[in-house]
Amino acid sequence: MVVVPEFLIKRIYQKGSLKKLENGASVNLKNVLGPGFISGFNYVKINNTTYEAKDVKFIMNGQEYLGTEVSEENPVAFRLGQVGTLVMTGEQSVIDGINKIVIEALNPEAGVVRLSIEDEVK
């Protein structure tokens, strides 16, 4: 398995993309690392709110992938340079100012990939 250094994983997150939604939040991810697959979403945590896979969907090229549907048998191809939006629903979690975000996903080669960043909403 490949361990990708944290500073490289952080490059996937598009700074400034955190949006407050009516009952949740969204962020954008851009694959700047190389062609690959997402084989699962474990959870997304924004500040103190944890969204489980069932509360997460990944939208790319107009297609929606529910977090619970993405698996090693049914991975999502994430091309180099592609941008996808991760939408979390359930409860409001975004605050004005600095937000702490943790996204935990799975990759067939790297295993668990954890992205931990901060983003500001003004």
Add this chain to the structure above:
Amino acid sequence: MEITFDKYSLMINGKRVFIKSGAFHYFRTPGIEMTRDRFLKMKAGGYNTVDLYFNWNYHSPSQGIYDFTGIKDVRKVLEEAKKAGLYVIARPGPFINAEVNAGGLPFWLLKMEDVIPRNRVGTEYKYSAKYMEYVAEWYDQIIPIIKDFDNVILFQIENEYATDSMEEDYIRELYKMARERGITCPIFHNDAYFAGLWADCVDIYALDLYPYINPNQNWKHDSFCFDTLDNVEDIFRCAKCDSPPFIAEMQSGWFDKWDGMGYKHIREALGDEHINIMTKTALSQGVTLFNHFLTVGGTNWGDLACDEVYTSYEFTAPIDEFGVPQSNFHKAKEINYFLESFDLTCTDPIDFDFYQENIYAKMRHDNTNNCDWLFIRNMGIPQKTNEAENGIFLPNGKTIKLKSCDMKICPINLKLKACEIEFSDAEIFAKLENEYKEAVFFISDKDANIYLNDGTVISGDQQDYTNFTFEKDGKTTNIIFITKHLSDKSWFLGDRMIFNAEYVLPNGAVAVDRNTEIAYFDLQYGFAKKNCIVNEFNNRASSLEALEISDVQFCSPEIDNDFDYSNWQKIQVNGKTDAFSCNMYNEFVWYKAKIPYNLTEITLSARHLFAVYINGKEIINRNSYKLEKLQEVPETISVPLNKIILNKDINELTILVQNLGFDKGFSGDTNNPRGLVLFETTPKVPIEFYVCEKLSPERTEKYESDNPYLSKITVNFDIDIKDNVFFAKYISFEDFRCRRATIFLNGIKIGRYIKRRHVQDKFYLINEFLKPHNTLDIVVWEKDRNVKSAWGFKSDLKNVKILLGTFKIYQLFK
């Protein structure tokens, strides 16, 4: 030799050179005869450089002790490279990965206090002065050897290194250490993340690229799997704008794992198409230094392997583990010959306004040949709607038919001596030329054409040796076609071509495996022919011979009750029992202890396979190797005991642990312990262990035992070794009934057999270890439930089938 570079290429003594390198592991292909054979085959296949990892662990059994003698004599390896006319890329680590035990770091280093291997814990940077001190010791040993060879053109420090915070001290210090010890050629690092890492700390930025690392996926269905490669020129220019694009590891195969799909599957999955696309796409991106990793497959004999991989490190390499050129070798050869014929060391990308679904197209202007090259690839899925198979309509009005997963290099406005090619989608194989004449060999292709600028169109649908001659101003150009089948058996020696040979060595020696009519071509005399007769071994290859078992002996006296282990290493009561703590790094480690009758349970963790015996009887025998697919099996288990097992006041405990290798250290920690990692009793009592490594037949001549758990099957066989005959032999375990075995050829461990889904059942009898009269010892480690009675089991073993096979025989003719 003066090595310089600019943004286009490396320059050797002021002359641009395209570096076509292949990786070779001398430790996995031991002995100078085998090294010479593989180097000459590489050279014959058009490679001009060999990439060598230097494996610290292989040479250093203990601190301050270095072995560069016999098969470990790297000076001889470097001499052979020089004799074969190959440049060398030297990669002495200190860390090399390569799926070798502990990633090439010596075991003694891993247990040293104050040493943090690679100055890294997980991905966190932690500088260790003590580690650097030992790295200096290694560099002091290896660099004086390397720097004696002027054909060493590049030197790598570390490998695939990254930390979270990317402090530069470590890489900069390694650079300085190499320079201080006399390395004068350019220094580089190999970035596994193609993120420009360490570009500012080295002379040339280099990266590795492996688009296919998951054999469960079909790369032919992932049209985007070459995304990184398709943009690699930008990555190089962003990382370091003044150094040439260098792919230090460019995928030419892939390794299989213990729970993998098997090399047959990987070779079929990659086919010839993968190496073709990898190499041609790299050329389309201006790459002028590449290194096919791996070009020569090898064998994890002895304790070379890390825990991930089994004995064969075939890697689906162009030259396989047995030393036999495979179909991807022929594809690499085609490209290497083309590069030998046309100098592509100085090219620039030019705009090419073209889009068609699934088609990658890139145009480059060639500043040397003053022409353009179109690189075009079809990634449409085979047997689905794939319009490109019917035709790719180019802006210049030409149409190309390209099969799925195929890629071509097409010349545009290429001036030859007596004609000019306006465009060709028939591919060039090689060119011979002198001042007045040239012969350009094309590969026949029924769907392709050569368009000359005078309006002539030559169909690519041609038979072997069809020749079109052009004359102009006293100069002659011959366009000669050869079919793909013949091109695989065609060999370019610079001033002549040789056809119909299985391979040809640079000295002109021709290898054939049957009676063959060899054809020769040179510009002075044209075609000539010669017959090579090899009746003698015509039918011997691929036949299997059942070997007669000469002896079966039970060979684990360590398990017997009366075994004397008083001279074994004693471990303090409750002291650590793992391999590092005991200084025992061999594959097999024995543990003996006395335990009282009142224990109700033992809890233990051992890596990777282990068995527990009490009073000579097996209690448990299991595999604790962690599984893939993101899951791990529990490594710590508890075994209940009772009075039937503990039937004496003081009982004798024996544990045998098989260590399949240390972590390779790419992501995990190399110093993850092996052996008996944890042992506890319920109720807790002090246990005094005695330890010893290796199996009895490796340690002593007297090993007959009463118990049947480990048995040694012995067979003897003779080999007819002749000059000018290349052969590759193996033993086959196709019909082998036992679950686990360790194989020794003339006392040298050459393989580990463990029955699995895609089991390795053919083991290469490494030529270096073969003699005219050979002894093969197979130590079987069986589970209790498979041993009905000692007598019956011994009788069964006398009837197991051990088959001797010949993979290939070639006779060489001068």
